[in-house]
Amino acid sequence: MEEVPLRITGVQTHDLRFPTSLQLDGSDAVHTDPDYSAALVILETNTELQGHGTTFTIGRGNEIVCECVKALQFLVVGKTLDSIVDNFGKFWDNMVNESQLRWIGPQKGVSHLATAALVNAIWDLWARRERKPVWRLLCDMTPQQLVNVMDFRYISDVLTKEEALDMLTIDPDVQKEREETMLKDGYPAYTTAAGWLGYKDEKIRVLCRQYLDAGWDEFKIKVGQDLADDRRRLQVVRETIGPERNLMVDANQRWDVPEAIYWMKELSEFRPLWIEEPTSPDDILGHAQIAKALAPYGIGVATGEMCQNKVMFKQFLQAGGMQFCQVDSCRLGGINEILPVYLMAHKLNVPVCPHAGGICLNEMVQHLQVFDYVRVSGSTENRRIEYVSHLSEHLETPAVCRGARYFPPQEPGYSCRFRPEALSAFRFPDGTEWKRLIRAGLARNTRAD
Known part of the structure; x- marks a missing residue:
């Protein structure tokens, strides 16, 4: 019986924020009261496998990254994993140069953070299907396979495909x-x-x-x-x-x-x-x-x-x-x-x-x-x-x-999966920990989002 191709059927987004500002963890000369946050992406498939990816922010604005992921998801939903990774460099180039969404970048800012979350999730899914940590997936690839995941547009004056292969x-x-x-x-x-x-x-x-x-x-x-x-x-x-x-x-x-x-x-x-x-x-x-x-x-x-x-x-x-x-x-x-x-x-x-x-x-x-x-x-x-x-x-x-x-990690994937209890506690603003902090008047950086 022919194996059914692994297909991406949906994209979940989760706005996770952790109240690090309470102890000033992460504080610096410009970002004085950060709440370390993750715009989490979960790729659903036609199997039990999922791909998890994330991008990092420090609080307010994390919800904007999640919304941008939703704007980009049409580029991945419905596609098979093989159709993406068999020519991953071309897929990536098409993703960051989508004819309308590139206008709010291109290849920078919120749209690029959202791109990273989605692309990270694809790598996690790919590695899990291969039952390898991402580092080993990369190390086991041939030079040509590695070059095929890259896009050399705008950098060939410093790095050519031929040099990369070598x-x-x-x-x-x-x-x-x-x-x-x-x-x-x-x-x-x-x-x-x-x-x-x-x-x-x-x-x-x-x-x-x-x-x-x-x-x-x-x-x-x-x-x-x-x-x-x-x-x-x-x-x-x-x-x-x-x-x-x-x-x-x-x-x-x-x-x-x-x-x-x-x-x-x-x-x-x-x-x-x-x-x-x-x-x-x-x-x-x-x-x-x-x-x-x-x-x-x-x-x-x-x-x-x-x-x-x-x-x-x-x-x-x-x-x-x-x-x-x-x-x-x-x-x-x-x-x-x-x-x-x-x-x-x-x-x-x-x-x-x-x-x-x-x-x-x-x-x-x-x-x-x-x-x-x-x-x-x-x-x-x-x-x-x-x-x-x-x-x-x-x-x-x-x-x-x-x-x-x-x-080096030995578990399959990209090592960015949150524990289920973290999602229920720190999803903003309705997670149990955020509700507790808001009720107690301890949440420094909340507002009516």
């Missing part, structure tokens, strides 16, 4: 050795959990000590609101972690270009490895100017979590505007757009250190970074993945991080 061709014995290394040793991680801007000095000190005791040796601290305050907080961190461990700082787009250069020169005595998002995430030449000015101080520029598409990444890399490439699993339009960024960064010798920490981001970027090690870079030198553990308890298969190392 980069992705690897000796099977070498690939097997790299996979075994990842499974045995894991991937290096750093923590941001001790450095949120709203935390008091003593809390920072206590958290740094806790992470040191757990084996962590790289710490990222938020900066940017007040120079004297930053100096004091960085002094607390340096005194606690010692002079040899890596310290990174993150301004979350707070400064103008001259201000960023001045501010970081003032903080250079604390020897930060990088300054993250020092200015507008769209200012490619401004980042390049900052990078040039700070190079004599040994401070690199890291950016990318709000870089809107592969074209901007191409230009950041060309201009020398990033010394650390911070892809985000949800800001770009899913894996199809992320893979060519990895290849461009590899060609131009810029290490990829993905943005994570937000709800589900740890879980998704671990797949990407393991793939990069196995099939592209073969190195963890000067590379690391961000890690923040809070909210991981709401996921079915949270990232496993031991001794400051991510260990």
Whole structure:
């Protein structure tokens, strides 16, 4: 009997929000009271299999992403999985260039966040059908299959299909050795959990000590609101972690270009490895100017979590505007757009250190970074993945991080499935936890949506 093709029959969306603003978890110089949120997409099929995907926001506006997913769903409902993935690059190109919806992008903003959620769900569905985690699905693909999921429009002046094929061709014995290394040793991680801007000095000190005791040796601290305050907080961190461990700082787009250069020169005595998002995430030449000015101080520029598409990444890399490439699993339009960024960064010798920490981001970027090690870079030198553990308890298969190392997931899919009780408690605004907070007058960021 002929097997019935797996077909997508419907799309669910869920506006999930977690009240992180109550403890100022996630706070920085610009986003002072975030409620970490997920626009969750569930692809229904003609079988028991589902595909789960998500994109990350920080509260208000999450509902707009969900509505945009609904506007895009006609592009996937009714299609078989094979009809999508057999020429995934073409499908992706058609999706982001739909003749009317592209006008509210193109390939940026809310429409691209919604695209990421849908595309992430397709990858999750595909991996589950193949009974593999996404990283292994990627690693098991041939160079031609990998190239077929990518779209090279607008980037062929830096990366051609032929170059991509060459980069992705690897000796099977070498690939097997790299996979075994990842499974045995894991991937290096750093923590941001001790450095949120709203935390008091003593809390920072206590958290740094806790992470040191757990084996962590790289710490990222938020900066940017007040120079004297930053100096004091960085002094607390340096005194606690010692002079040899890596310290990174993150301004979350707070400064103008001259201000960023001045501010970081003032903080250079604390020897930060990088300054993250020092200015507008769209200012490619401004980042390049900052990078040039700070190079004599040994401070690199890291950016990318709000870089809107592969074209901007191409230009950041060309201009020398990033010394650390911070892809985000949800800001770009899913894996199809992320893979060519990895290849461009590899060609131009810029290490990829993905943005994570937000709800589900740890879980998704671990797949990407393991793939990069196995099939592209073969190195963890000067590379690391961000890690923040809070909210991981709401996921079915949270990232496993031991001794400051991510260990590759073994369960099928893209690791972004929420526990059923998380959906019932944190769906906004009618989840049980939100109803409780609103009744108690504790919900800081609610309004009549």
